[in-house]
Amino acid sequence: xxxxxxxxxxxxxxxxxxxxLVTFTWGNVSGIDREKGxxxxxxxxxxYEDLTSDDMVVVNLxxxxxxxxxxxxxxxxxxxxxxxxxxxxxxxxxxxxxxGVAFAEAGMDIQALGTTHADTFYDDVPVSDALTKEExxxxxxxxxxxxxxxxxxxxxxxxxxxxxxxxxQHGPFAWGPTPAKAVYNAKVLEVVAEMNYHALTxxxxxxxxxxxxxxxxxxxxxxxxxxYGQNNAKSKDRATHEK
Amino acid sequence: xxxxxxxxxxxxxxxxxxxxLVTFTWGNVSGIDREKGxxxxxxxxxxYEDLTSDDMVVVNLxxxxxxxxxxxxxxxxxxxxxxxxxxxxxxxxxxxxxxGVAFAEAGMDIQALGTTHADTFYDDVPVSDALTKEExxxxxxxxxxxxxxxxxxxxxxxxxxxxxxxxxQHGPFAWGPTPAKAVYNAKVLEVVAEMNYHALTxxxxxxxxxxxxxxxxxxxxxxxxxxYGQNNAKSKDRATHEK
Amino acid sequence: xxxxxxxxxxxxxxxxxxxxLVTFTWGNVSGIDREKGxxxxxxxxxxYEDLTSDDMVVVNLxxxxxxxxxxxxxxxxxxxxxxxxxxxxxxxxxxxxxxGVAFAEAGMDIQALGTTHADTFYDDVPVSDALTKEExxxxxxxxxxxxxxxxxxxxxxxxxxxxxxxxxQHGPFAWGPTPAKAVYNAKVLEVVAEMNYHALTxxxxxxxxxxxxxxxxxxxxxxxxxxYGQNNAKSKDRATHEK
Amino acid sequence: xxxxxxxxxxxxxxxxxxxxLVTFTWGNVSGIDREKGxxxxxxxxxxYEDLTSDDMVVVNLxxxxxxxxxxxxxxxxxxxxxxxxxxxxxxxxxxxxxxGVAFAEAGMDIQALGTTHADTFYDDVPVSDALTKEExxxxxxxxxxxxxxxxxxxxxxxxxxxxxxxxxQHGPFAWGPTPAKAVYNAKVLEVVAEMNYHALTxxxxxxxxxxxxxxxxxxxxxxxxxxYGQNNAKSKDRATHEK
Numbered sequence: 001x002x003x004x005x006x007x008x009x010x011x012x013x014x015x016x017x018x019x020x021l022v023t024f025t026w027g028n029v030s031g032i033d034r035e036k037g038x039x040x041x042x043x044x045x046x047x048y049e050d051l052t053s054d055d056m057v058v059v060n061l062x063x064x065x066x067x068x069x070x071x072x073x074x075x076x077x078x079x080x081x082x083x084x085x086x087x088x089x090x091x092x093x094x095x096x097x098x099x100g101v102a103f104a105e106a107g108m109d110i111q112a113l114g115t116t117h118a119d120t121f122y123d124d125v126p127v128s129d130a131l132t133k134e135e136x137x138x139x140x141x142x143x144x145x146x147x148x149x150x151x152x153x154x155x156x157x158x159x160x161x162x163x164x165x166x167x168x169q170h171g172p173f174a175w176g177p178t179p180a181k182a183v184y185n186a187k188v189l190e191v192v193a194e195m196n197y198h199a200l201t202x203x204x205x206x207x208x209x210x211x212x213x214x215x216x217x218x219x220x221x222x223x224x225x226x227x228y229g230q231n232n233a234k235s236k237d238r239a240t241h242e243k
Numbered sequence: 244x245x246x247x248x249x250x251x252x253x254x255x256x257x258x259x260x261x262x263x264l265v266t267f268t269w270g271n272v273s274g275i276d277r278e279k280g281x282x283x284x285x286x287x288x289x290x291y292e293d294l295t296s297d298d299m300v301v302v303n304l305x306x307x308x309x310x311x312x313x314x315x316x317x318x319x320x321x322x323x324x325x326x327x328x329x330x331x332x333x334x335x336x337x338x339x340x341x342x343g344v345a346f347a348e349a350g351m352d353i354q355a356l357g358t359t360h361a362d363t364f365y366d367d368v369p370v371s372d373a374l375t376k377e378e379x380x381x382x383x384x385x386x387x388x389x390x391x392x393x394x395x396x397x398x399x400x401x402x403x404x405x406x407x408x409x410x411x412q413h414g415p416f417a418w419g420p421t422p423a424k425a426v427y428n429a430k431v432l433e434v435v436a437e438m439n440y441h442a443l444t445x446x447x448x449x450x451x452x453x454x455x456x457x458x459x460x461x462x463x464x465x466x467x468x469x470x471y472g473q474n475n476a477k478s479k480d481r482a483t484h485e486k
Numbered sequence: 487x488x489x490x491x492x493x494x495x496x497x498x499x500x501x502x503x504x505x506x507l508v509t510f511t512w513g514n515v516s517g518i519d520r521e522k523g524x525x526x527x528x529x530x531x532x533x534y535e536d537l538t539s540d541d542m543v544v545v546n547l548x549x550x551x552x553x554x555x556x557x558x559x560x561x562x563x564x565x566x567x568x569x570x571x572x573x574x575x576x577x578x579x580x581x582x583x584x585x586g587v588a589f590a591e592a593g594m595d596i597q598a599l600g601t602t603h604a605d606t607f608y609d610d611v612p613v614s615d616a617l618t619k620e621e622x623x624x625x626x627x628x629x630x631x632x633x634x635x636x637x638x639x640x641x642x643x644x645x646x647x648x649x650x651x652x653x654x655q656h657g658p659f660a661w662g663p664t665p666a667k668a669v670y671n672a673k674v675l676e677v678v679a680e681m682n683y684h685a686l687t688x689x690x691x692x693x694x695x696x697x698x699x700x701x702x703x704x705x706x707x708x709x710x711x712x713x714y715g716q717n718n719a720k721s722k723d724r725a726t727h728e729k
Numbered sequence: 730x731x732x733x734x735x736x737x738x739x740x741x742x743x744x745x746x747x748x749x750l751v752t753f754t755w756g757n758v759s760g761i762d763r764e765k766g767x768x769x770x771x772x773x774x775x776x777y778e779d780l781t782s783d784d785m786v787v788v789n790l791x792x793x794x795x796x797x798x799x800x801x802x803x804x805x806x807x808x809x810x811x812x813x814x815x816x817x818x819x820x821x822x823x824x825x826x827x828x829g830v831a832f833a834e835a836g837m838d839i840q841a842l843g844t845t846h847a848d849t850f851y852d853d854v855p856v857s858d859a860l861t862k863e864e865x866x867x868x869x870x871x872x873x874x875x876x877x878x879x880x881x882x883x884x885x886x887x888x889x890x891x892x893x894x895x896x897x898q899h900g901p902f903a904w905g906p907t908p909a910k911a912v913y914n915a916k917v918l919e920v921v922a923e924m925n926y927h928a929l930t931x932x933x934x935x936x937x938x939x940x941x942x943x944x945x946x947x948x949x950x951x952x953x954x955x956x957y958g959q960n961n962a963k964s965k966d967r968a969t970h971e972k
Binding site: 266267269286287288289313314317339341342344345346347348349350351374376379380383412413414440443444 | 842843844845913916917920923924925927928929930931932934936938939941942945949956957958959
């Protein structure tokens, strides 16, 4: 069942340790088949070196396991909410990458300070509200998804243009049209969080970039007028290119 | 004598350089056989690349060497105190990992700032008092153990729920039900210390998490209602799962 | 066409991931044949592990592709301006290396604080002005080159003596007499940016070095009285030696 | 000539990149044969991957090359001064390791803040005065040695008890009874500089350790009452043990 997607999700998961985004088992990637309304996700708490493509768990959009011999990631209800509420998402990743977590714990957005950010994110990467006692005590993981959606609605953000969020007191979630692209975006978030930390602690000036720089750099890589990369079939499926 | 435990302790020691927790020989792991009242510990000052399972030294709960051709770790009296005073401990690790040491030198607890912390530590990781002149000049390593125990008693902490400490002006000790789990906890301490440093230097707000977040995340992974990971035999002995 | 130069440029590009200067495809190196008036540059958005010497694109000094099956780097117009305006340049490199970017985002020069800097840069590495809305919206990459040239003219800097710049809100460009030397200079920039960050955040004193230290260290490695290294044919083409 | 020492010095040099202490060729180790009054040093500006034991250069205590087909390190006059003025030194190392350089540039001692420091350094690692214009313009490298010696005399430091220094605006020199031990001390300096940076930027309290902690930890590893490590022939020549 969904063997190609399982392989794709498995390979995206294996990119997490390779890109330095996870310690131990603290991360998970999922990918969805929109036609079938099913998504595939990493099992909970399994070491990356033991993981196989067959361990991937198939889940429906109610969050119910449809196939799989292991428990799915404990964050599965968060993925479920995001797939339901953000219909363009093809893949989702959650990590505890250290720079992203530092901003989530500090309760600070990852501001757009330069072109490295603008190439991938068309606005600041927002930090969500903290979950309330009630939201944490019941249906916690589902409420994590809901607070992400609420953050995007309240701030008028488009999840395609800002494909990541920091859940306050927790850490980053990122997404994209494919699982590989979601992982790519999670790595960009970590890199720009590191750059932001150092830039912000060097100066007390307002160093946020202007909108016209975001316009230029974001659309250099995204949309129909993009001119970064190779416009040929070979490059279409690469993580470094837009959908 | 205790060949299986020696192998377990040897392998836990070898995880220290692999996880980036030690420079040169600055770390040691021990593990205990509670029935026999004997523990096994790394020899003092031996390079990790030269270490073998046979080099492990067997010590009784008075801190006396029972078997072994080498001197045990100079920190053996600290381990002895901890095994005597904290009867649930199965393994202990000491390192000079750089982020943990920075907090120990600054004399600051590793505060609970997010879920990465709460998944493993049910409260702040405490920094002990500094040892006095008298405590340092005689029975220094034993007094290091005593100041850890005193810190936990004074602050009403449960060593099972907060399986690590920072000895002020020195560095971290961590523990767990097994040597492997002790090493896991030492790595978590290092990771959350790094996150804490960056979060705390980004903001002057109070960013300590509320108790209900600690309750949720700690018990998601620990105790009889835990639901993180795989509830099957294969996963029982993994470092990422609770005892 | 220009096979030797393509190989040289290819190898210089492959140094970028090896030296930790790039994430994903975010960097490019070019090299010029001054007699032919043609330069060779990395194609746009291609993964380093897929790159071959044959993928390199040949461009003339009007910025037009002369040979190559792929699109050249989207930064090609910047390279073109620099080769035209700085006639001694043999190679150019652009990266998003994280310490360099942090200073570019903070809008701060990399000040000369020690001999590590003075061995390579005879003055502070300047940060350019931010590009204006008009400069960004049309001929953006060309204007990036122009703002670099303007920065050097306004500040009276010699591009041979200060072989790098930070484009504000963007990141570093470095250059040298050869592509390999340009990459060497890009790495030095990253290392001294890291040192600067830590030195500047440790103290609020003015710690800029005096001119006589720049004189001594720069000319120890550069010019006819240089005495660092080996004065023999074997060493002439090494990145660690002056042209 | 001095083949064993050449091999020893070669191997100590090769530890520098392995321990993350050098970028490019920015480091050198020497070792001395006190009976013959000759020392062996790395040639100037040679890549570590090209280096062989035969490339090592033999120099006498006037700083004159006695044997070798290459130029010795440009820092040879500094080594010469130190061997003449500090008669117990068996090996010397100079690096531009980034944390050590940051303190040298900030003009700050590496204070004794914990046991990691006290295990190797019996006092703060001092930063020297900056060299004057006259000291830099003539006999620069020799004057670098002299300012180190002056720093130790003015502050009443014993080079055996504090086997390293920061040359202001430049970087660390470390030494020891053997070339391998000098490299070990250079690595300890880098590690404690990193810990110091983070501890000092976390708190504005005075966190210097008391003298009795220095006494305890230094003499736990050094001198006739040392009890760290293995008292057997096998361990005598290890870098982790005192002379």
